Amino acid sequence: MTLTEIIFILSGACAILVFGGKLASLAVMLVPKLFCPLPDDFFTSLGKWAVFFCISCLSLQLSKQGMGVIIISRNREKLDSAARKIELMTGGKVKVIVADFTKDDIYTDIKTVVEGLDIGMLVNNVGILPSQIPCKLLETSDLEERIFDIINCNVKAMVKMCRIVLPGMQQRGRGVILNVSSGIAKIPCPIYTLYAASKVFVERFSQALQAEYKSKGIIIQTVAPFGVSTSMTGHQKPDMVTFTPEEFAYGSLKYLKAGDQTYGSITHTLLGGIVQSIPTWVLRSEVFQQNFKNYVKDRVRR
Template sequence: MDLMELIFFSLGTAVALYYGVRLLLFFRMFFPKLCFPLSKTFFTSMGEWAVVTGGSEGIGRAYAFALAERGMNVVIMSRTKATLDQVAKEIGETTGQKVKVIVTDFSDENVFSEIEEQLKDLNIGILVNNVGMLPSFIPCEFLEYKELDKTITKVINCNVKTTVKMCKMILPGMENRRKGMIVNVSSGIASIPFPLYTLYAASKVFVERFSQGLQAEYKDKGILIQAVAPFGVSTRMAGYQQTNAVTLSPEDFVNSSLQYLRAGGKTYGSICHIVLGWLLQSIPLKVLHADSVLQGLQDYVKKKTIQKDLVSASRMTNGKLF
């Protein structure tokens, strides 16, 4: 074998090994209980309290319930006191755990000193940075957002600044105790450059990179930090789409995602979303960014919005408010 043959053989072997390892890592995701086992005391061993931002509905509410069911007291935070109080009552009655409510609007500039004051005496073992907002429910180009300057500020405050400030607030206690878990909720659409959701997707890319960087910095200090990037989950942000094999209920998604806590710095949280992420990144961007594809996406969301509004109006007419 001459030198060139040796080089090509070595290169081919290295490529085969690389993709073989990646395939093996991919298939591990289909068996989370086997590959990423958690002890029965995993959650309570982190600390007494879990903090969940955006905890009054959707994914945040589901995380709060799931962590309480696993023995943790929970702090739930959002801007609607009546909804928070109702969720707190339901969690307390269902699980017997303590629930603390903090009313705050994360799209505002200066809310964190008050939050820190209310959290300072708690032994916080888990933080779920779930709160987030879309600049517009109907996908549109960047310059088409209403009140663009205000929208930019609110999205960055809610999706980016909140994640960083809450980590700054809670991470020191975890570092001192050398244990803790931080889950930062990203989005599946952050997997690629995503036109019509450009600002939202970019804010979630920040969440992922921030989480992965923090994990590298603090993994040797007993702290697990993970970005969770769901695709379809039936929440208000997604127009309460009907659940199916791809669009999961918040409860099903959260219970699935908790099985992947030891799966690394980023996970899609469920088998179907892992496959969706792989497919999305396998399709050439020229196809995904084609005008016909983007127009089809926009038309689909508009159609779903109209259908939802019609259903809501019909229920109101029949005296069946929900």
């Protein structure tokens, strides 16, 4: 057998392995109950409490599963309203913590509330955009302030909260940390530069942390959605690729045993494959950037 034949055979084998891996991943996303089923008592077996940044429909889902929930946000009125709603609908326990994650001096109060509790799940789902309409870095209004806010809210908050809850999870040998990234972290993303870079940090930090603590019985997973209709995205109208928060929250929980990184839905998995196939030179072109900006602006307007 010649060297050329060996190279062709090895290249073909590698291609088959890569393609087979992608098909296997797609199968898992299509039928999570078959490939990565969650026992009925999965969430309650993690611990007695779940912690959420922001007021999230995930907190309602976990309360329905039998966990007490701790919700953290900067708006006391909305927190109290959400707590009453969860208590009325599920009868579960709810604690609220008022905190603005763009600030530095909030973690002592958070630690005081959660210390000693049996925290089974942490969902780091807070995040902000530098501006609702994407733009080049130097075109961002109040750029210095936005840099500070993005790092504090999208990066530091996740790391600090992991620091607070991870010791207890390690001691008990169980727990889930779900860190919310973004689909645009998968590619170089001009006009979303600050936001995308902060979400790349979320992914790399989470993957490394999972490698460190998987043997302790802790699941640390990144979920990277594309379109979810929230206040951050201007409450865009839900469609085939833009989910309501409730739809995405319910769907993403199915994939907690599907690996250290998912898109949270089959639709966003397929979209991720399409996005990652776009040549880098296209993303870097002025034409693409302007058209993408106009597309987002139009969706927000509508």
